[in-house]
Amino acid sequence: MAGRRRWSTEEILDAAAELLRAGDADAFSVRKLAAALGTDSSSLYRHFRNKTELVRAVADRVLLSAMEGYRPEGDWKQRITTVALRLRDAFGQQPQLAAVWGRYASGGAGSRLVMEEVLQALRSSGLPDDQVPVRYHRMVVLLAALIASDGGVSSIxxxxxxxxxxxxxxxxxxxxxxxxxxxxxxxxxxxxxxxxRAAAFEEILAAHLADVEAAIP
Known part of the structure; x- marks a missing residue:
């Protein structure tokens, strides 16, 4: 008798993204994903240790898509604004996943690309190095909140x-x-x-960037 099909990590993430689009992170489960793939949960745990790790990986793919083809242009404010709008648009295509990023964050390649660009932009602004991490954290908290709110409204x-x-x-x-x-x-x-929502997003972001600019020596 033929054995069960072995799903690749990318195929598992594709199926997980589809389930998350149809519901939310609370309704999602590894058991439901396994059923959709016609396999058992244990086979998925060979790829991901738990549900949180899995949904983080799904959210990270959205970050990767947002940063695809990105090239830094303009001053530090323009760079951060461009990244922010790319993130908003990427999660706008998959609004059910917006809250996943805000709730679970991500530690994958997409997350590192976003972190690196925002940190570089803030550092080039003239902020002292000891202020950059704090300003970065506030910036990302703001973006996650705005994107999750935008996604929540878009998904109804x-x-x-x-x-x-x-x-x-x-x-x-x-x-x-x-x-x-x-x-x-x-x-x-x-x-x-x-x-x-679009105008509010950009106005709130611009106000926050102006606050950062006012703190530059």
């Missing part, structure tokens, strides 16, 4: 979006002015979380 269905929008309108436009005077005052100008 049109029906879920409309339901959320209706609840937002009720909560904002129906607020009691006695109890919520500021909310009532600005109600018609307040926009839901999903509105103008």
């Amino acid at each position: 269905s049109a029906q879920e979006f409309e339901q959320g929008l209706e609840q937002f309108r009720v909560a904002v436009l129906g607020a009691d002015p006695e109890r919520f005077p500021a909310l009532s005052h600005f109600a018609r100008e307040i926009r839901p979380l999903g509105a103008d």
